[in-house]
Amino acid sequence: MRKNKKLRIAQIAPLWVSIPPEKYGGIERIVHYLTEELTRRGHQVTLFASGDSKTKAKLVSVYPRALKKDKIPWTDPFWNLENLSAAFKKAKQFDIIHAHLDLWTLFFQELTKTPVVHTFHNPLYTSSITDPKRLPTRLRMFEIHKKTTFGCFISKSQRKLCPVNFPHNWIVYNGIDISPYKFNPNPDDYFAWIARIDPYKGIENAIWAAEKTKSKLLIAGRLDKNRREYFKTKIKPHLGRKIKYVGELSQKELPEFYGKAKAVLYPIEWHEPFGLIMVEAMACGTPVIAFDRGSVPEVIKDKKTGFVVPFLTKKGKKNMNGFIDAIKQIDSIKREDCRKWVEKKFTYQTMTDRYEEIYYKILSQKI
Secondary structure, three states: OOOOOOOEEEEEEEOOOOOOOOOHHHHHHHHHHHHHHHHOOOEEEEEEEEOOOOOOEEEEOOOOOHHHHOOOOOOOOHHHHHHHHHHHHHHOOOOOEEEHHHHHHEEEEEOOOOOOOEEEOOOOOOOOOOOOOOHHHHHHHHHOOOHHOOOOOOHHHHHHOOOOOOOOOEEEEOOOOOOOOOOOOOOOOOEEEEEHHHHHHHHHHHHHHHHHHOEEEEEEEEOHHHHHHHHHHHHHHHHOEEEEEOOOOOOOOOOHHHHHHHHHEEOOOOOOOOOOOHHHHOOOOOEEEEEEOOOOHHHHOOOEEEEEEOOOOOOOOOOHHHHHHHOOHHHHHHHHHHHHHHHHHHHHHHHHHHHHHHHHHOOOOOO
């Protein structure tokens, strides 16, 4: 297929959060950037998403608003299955279908000749499985359908940790719209931590480091109902004049929060597949200090746009002293380098270029 031929593309989004998201929603933000840019480039795009989504593409909805607004839990897949069904009923109308719904798409993709591209936004690894010889059911499904799956990983780390060997797979880094993230050369005197409130996101590590270095720390992020007790017992006792929780921020509030920080502290304890927070911060010129978990060494250019700190010491203990050393060296990072790095590697235009390349490659059968 000619690379300049305009395509008929279906983008299938999860329904829990609208496109684009009002606050939390990394997957939804990526779907938004991709959908709008593909539309701008002249492709005929249909977005299957919640009814309160906003897009220049054609919107098809099986539910009037984000499921989260009606308190439908993440564990309830049924409306998302209905969403997939609606898309695949129209499969013949598309040149390519691009799904963002994890394993649920697997059960539909072999019912059509229209190629189906998956972006794996979630981890595909087995670190929590006690029996290494037995894949959990979710990964067994991917194993069963791997030959008919066109899979896009969002980092090399994510692919390396995946036990399923997909015959057709690519790496596509997430990209953002950097225009709202204004470069700030003159930060205030505070560090920032932002993520969903969860132990493995490293919030306690960030607090510990701030206390040890006597630094001001602003904490932002969504606090889910199932983490309120954790927040009350583990986080709230540390809040005060130096360490403050500012709640969940909107998309409009994020750039100022990032841009005014001396650095974002990102001492995660899990293998995160990507981490948009790091990119958004660096787009503002704000360096990131993070443990070397998951995609971190791919997203941060060590000693240039922040510090990638080994998670464990040679004795196998959590390397908090190394993290503190990095905090003390933060003034050695040039904020201009952070912005340039994102402009080069992590824009939504670059991401869309890569997906377009993959679409054409599949459709020309050069795979």
